[in-house]
Amino acid sequence: MTSLPPHPPLSAPSPYDNMSEVARAAYRARAAAADIAPLPRATKDDALLAIADALEVRAREIVEANARDIAKAREAGTSEAIVDRLTLTPERVRAIASDVRDVVALPDPVGEVVRGSTLPNGIDLRQVRVPLGVVGIIYEARPNVTVDAAALCLKSGNAVLLRGSSSAYESNSALVRVLRDAVGGAGLPADAIQLVPGESRESVRELMRARGLVDVLIPRGGASLIRTVVEESTVPVIETGTGNCHVYVDAQADLDMAVDILINSKAQRPSVCNAAETLLVHADIADAFLPRALEALAEAGVTVHADPRVQAYAEGSKATVVEATAEDWDTEYLSYDIAAAVVDSLDKAVEHIRLWSSGHTEAIVTGSQQAARRFTQLVDSTTVAVNASTRFTDGGQFGFGAEIGISTQKLHARGPMGLPELTSTKYIVTGDGHIRG
């Protein structure tokens, strides 16, 4: 792929018959991206409405394809939890269509003037949002991601290459067929939405090496998938989703609030990236807080992986407490488990977080304005929550209306990513024959 010219012709990719299927898909996506980038919002919204309608009209076709994936998954002995994530019912298809209509209601980020001024020499300078171009999404079983990602990319004027899990291949193929028919029927290039051909790992590798054809890759899924993409991709990557989140209970915390935030952060939905994985407690409040915290965690069914100072409070409690090893500080359990330690100061809590956090979300519970200020200044994560659950780090909660993922990297986008995060910018310089002296 790297030996090809850096940019595709706008015409069909016929000169490139020898290239792989993935490369051909990427070339076609670039051509489609050039076509949809300048489209006005109304045209894109019409196509999104056509998608929502088509999903409802063709729900049976989608559910039947999904049934084949489910049968294969059951044969392979896949766990019921994963089968459930894979399953599409007519109700779920309707819900997906409804999500697409929600995207219609969101403002179009393309064309937004981010910054603008008239320079001293009279030149007008405008920095405006433009689509990224071709967005590659590599994701795991959930077929709803197929439609979500396609809708958000289309709304933001991007073409999308979807590389879902092979376990959802039949479902994704049916969904993408419906999406492409609807987009084509609305007069837009169907190639703006493509399923990456091939179920093999090789197609992921080709996608990762398609620098110049694909503008950004967004891996969504488990830590190992994300690590592979981050390390092997020459295409720019937005790292998402690994969340080793902390709740720090400060010396001056309100005890009821601290218990509520701890339990909500850990146990309201343990399988997601914004759930808490470690509890840090200031030594001065440990006597008052830890017995109550251990009781509440026990009631929520949470096993505590405790340092020696937390273990001292376990005797006589109902809590399930096991000894923490260094590995626990580094673990994203995504289950009813939490690591716990006592720290001697806010700064020691910050040091622990800097050392072990994945930089997703950390919460402080405190009544002290100074402590809140110092914690928010020193903690270097996508989101710092003061007297609020870690579970709020979410595009929907933040009012973005949609979310393509949660970036845990510092470049381009950090934290929940909505439609503006699927854009780049360009400068428009307008003069009257201005030249540089």
Added chain:
Amino acid sequence: MTSLPPHPPLSAPSPYDNMSEVARAAYRARAAAADIAPLPRATKDDALLAIADALEVRAREIVEANARDIAKAREAGTSEAIVDRLTLTPERVRAIASDVRDVVALPDPVGEVVRGSTLPNGIDLRQVRVPLGVVGIIYEARPNVTVDAAALCLKSGNAVLLRGSSSAYESNSALVRVLRDAVGGAGLPADAIQLVPGESRESVRELMRARGLVDVLIPRGGASLIRTVVEESTVPVIETGTGNCHVYVDAQADLDMAVDILINSKAQRPSVCNAAETLLVHADIADAFLPRALEALAEAGVTVHADPRVQAYAEGSKATVVEATAEDWDTEYLSYDIAAAVVDSLDKAVEHIRLWSSGHTEAIVTGSQQAARRFTQLVDSTTVAVNASTRFTDGGQFGFGAEIGISTQKLHARGPMGLPELTSTKYIVTGDGHIRG
């Protein structure tokens, strides 16, 4: 390096005695970055003023070190142009110090609230600018980049790892000694500014693999350096500077304006990335424009690499015209050369640009509002200039006051990068015990 824990202790890196010098430097930079990130503007400005003063006071030491680099360069038969770029005189050191004082005058991007609202549930949401952390700069001979980059990184609260050319090693060592002494004297950690140890290629390779320790790498220099970093780095990279820029003269262009913009774009300073490398002329204006353009290019000493249709106008002109090959469309000459072609329409010009441009800057000269609008919509480059020279794509010209480079990628920053482009953001979520229902 990848087998080390992802995050450094805030204390000295003594547990990591076995690691390479580059890794140790990166760990020390991370600790320094954590210290300077929360500093207020006044503290950082004081350190910058101390740097400017120290550069002037110790100019002789710097010039003497520079003389050793120059002697070595002359022995190696280096061209006078490159020796000139390498040379530091007392006047040039004073100019560099003055540039540092200009950075003092710029606003601090850190802490800027980029977006903020109160959510329906009463949570206050703020997205604020924060430093990136550790910035690695890989650059070629100019020693002034050493001070520029260090000053911009310090102002934006980042630690910087500087990997200059080995041909400027003595100069850079002296400069960084002065910078570190000044920063330390101002009470800030000297490790916020470090020269990457070692003159070998190995140190560049280690820097490129220091993911988790270095937050971003910015290569500044020739196309091959940038390509190597982009392809081999696991650290996120901001691609800078390759400029295959186009001037398109539309059917309705003012002829005088078109000649002025062409000559300014090509010949005012041909060695820089925002100089034009290709001229595209609408067929309808070729008869009127090309004879004048060829004459003006001849007067400016520019050789024209022409397609057959441009060649037809060369007979009888004073111009030096050679036949263009496909390679010419893809070449960043950085010299008194320009490729030239006649196109049948604005859309054909856009197609040529999409196929061959590096996406830096393209200019259109036109009297037509429709043509200007279509060109700015369809051309996908960092900067699109309407009736203005390509040479305006520059942080100084754009009023940013400083420039760390010109990004030609779409992620994070695109076009000239000033201080805000050296930051990331974080979200601060403030509640009163809010939990998710």
